[in-house]
Amino acid sequence: MKDNNSNERRSFIKTSALITGGAMLSPFTLPGAYAAGDDAIKIAVIGCGGRGTGAVFQAFETGQNIKLVAMADAFKDRLDQSHERILKKYGKDKVVVPEEKKFVGFDGYKHAMKDADVVIIATPPGFRPDHFEEAVRLEKQIFMEKPVATDAVGIRRILAAAKTAKAKKLNVVVGLQRHYQDNYIQTIDRIHNGQIGDIIGGQVFWNDGGVWVRERQPGQTEMEYQMRNWYYFNWLCGDHITEQHVHNLDVANWVKNSYPIKAEGTGGRTVRRGKDNGEIFDHHVVLFTYEDGTVIHSECRHFPGAHNRVDESFQGTKGKAYMNAGHVGKLTDLKGNSLYDHDGAGNANPYQVEHDKLFDAVVKGEYKYADAENAAKSTMTSILGRYATYSGKPVTWEEGINSNINLKPEKLAWDAMPKVLPNEDGFYPYAVPGQTKVI
Numbered sequence: 001m002k003d004n005n006s007n008e009r010r011s012f013i014k015t016s017a018l019i020t021g022g023a024m025l026s027p028f029t030l031p032g033a034y035a036a037g038d039d040a041i042k043i044a045v046i047g048c049g050g051r052g053t054g055a056v057f058q059a060f061e062t063g064q065n066i067k068l069v070a071m072a073d074a075f076k077d078r079l080d081q082s083h084e085r086i087l088k089k090y091g092k093d094k095v096v097v098p099e100e101k102k103f104v105g106f107d108g109y110k111h112a113m114k115d116a117d118v119v120i121i122a123t124p125p126g127f128r129p130d131h132f133e134e135a136v137r138l139e140k141q142i143f144m145e146k147p148v149a150t151d152a153v154g155i156r157r158i159l160a161a162a163k164t165a166k167a168k169k170l171n172v173v174v175g176l177q178r179h180y181q182d183n184y185i186q187t188i189d190r191i192h193n194g195q196i197g198d199i200i201g202g203q204v205f206w207n208d209g210g211v212w213v214r215e216r217q218p219g220q221t222e223m224e225y226q227m228r229n230w231y232y233f234n235w236l237c238g239d240h241i242t243e244q245h246v247h248n249l250d251v252a253n254w255v256k257n258s259y260p261i262k263a264e265g266t267g268g269r270t271v272r273r274g275k276d277n278g279e280i281f282d283h284h285v286v287l288f289t290y291e292d293g294t295v296i297h298s299e300c301r302h303f304p305g306a307h308n309r310v311d312e313s314f315q316g317t318k319g320k321a322y323m324n325a326g327h328v329g330k331l332t333d334l335k336g337n338s339l340y341d342h343d344g345a346g347n348a349n350p351y352q353v354e355h356d357k358l359f360d361a362v363v364k365g366e367y368k369y370a371d372a373e374n375a376a377k378s379t380m381t382s383i384l385g386r387y388a389t390y391s392g393k394p395v396t397w398e399e400g401i402n403s404n405i406n407l408k409p410e411k412l413a414w415d416a417m418p419k420v421l422p423n424e425d426g427f428y429p430y431a432v433p434g435q436t437k438v439i
Helices: 003-015 050-060 076-090 108-115 125-137 152-167 182-192 222-228 246-256 350-364 372-391 397-401
Strands: 041-046 066-073 102-104 118-121 141-144 172-174 199-208 262-268 283-289 295-302 309-316 319-324 328-333 338-341
Touching (some): 050 066, 050 118, 050 350, 118 125, 125 141, 125 152, 141 350, 246 309, 246 372, 283 372
Antiparallel strands (some): 199 309, 283 295, 319 328
């Protein structure tokens, strides 16, 4: 690393702790390594599952001078497995995490963040409001996975912390990686420049066969079981309309350059009916209405063996658009003639690009990324869709964002009880459209 970049980065980490307007110095001192002249960017990972481990790999693959100095996870086995994988790949010079810097349990994140310059937040989304707030309080540069909350209470917390992060000039990159994928950037830039006219409709899909299931093990408390099998409980996951389909809904909001004012739809459990399938639906179909009257059709389902589709299409007054995560981006006129076809240039892995850009900004001492507000509003779009399918009723944005139904357990402890519990036969209650209260 060049000396001028090292000096800029040190200055950036100091000055990003200034509160804009009041210019008050942060009460938190720089990590000790800087005083000793260590130019490495120190990172901590919060949540050591596959996504957290992968995000650490991507941080190292930026080519910057990085050291992993702390890790936190609710489960020791997950943390140890992650540490072993990272250490094997990058070695002890880059992975400097002694036992006393491996933090296990619900509050481990508070300790792991302290020594870091950049914090990677990759826990199940129900924990992200807690973790994001703490990272902002400690004035860290942040990578946070999507979605960023599972209910409107959490969304409001993220929005408040995002405002503070902006005031403190903290870079925040969120894992809605299509924003860092060239075919989406190029195609949507052309849409915004009017190449297919005004957008008047669209369809967004995440239809596939579903994900893993983790069966209950002997001796597990209810809290441990739900956290191990977190995808199937709304306080942790938000249902797959939030955990997965948020990507497609975020693209719709990006194309429209706005957020929906109303959602109405239907959903249920057709194939996902087992005891280990918790409370989430296996399909959601939602119509999102935007302020100008545009209606976007949204569909996500987990049906093994059925047709898979993950993409986004939009119709404008002068043409049509089609995009998918396979680096496709196409614009045509109303007769089907090509207006733009992404040629494959710039097809870098967007999961890597988002880390490249974040760490490049840190090294250069630049404040460039403030993803949290949009991530919160796109996550809220998905939650609004869930509110509509669970209730069977139209739900406005204002009704949804102001909901005070908090899914988080009253207490986070291994012997504490989540709010949704199984019946005597081991099955969990789930939403019944027309009966379930969501706001």
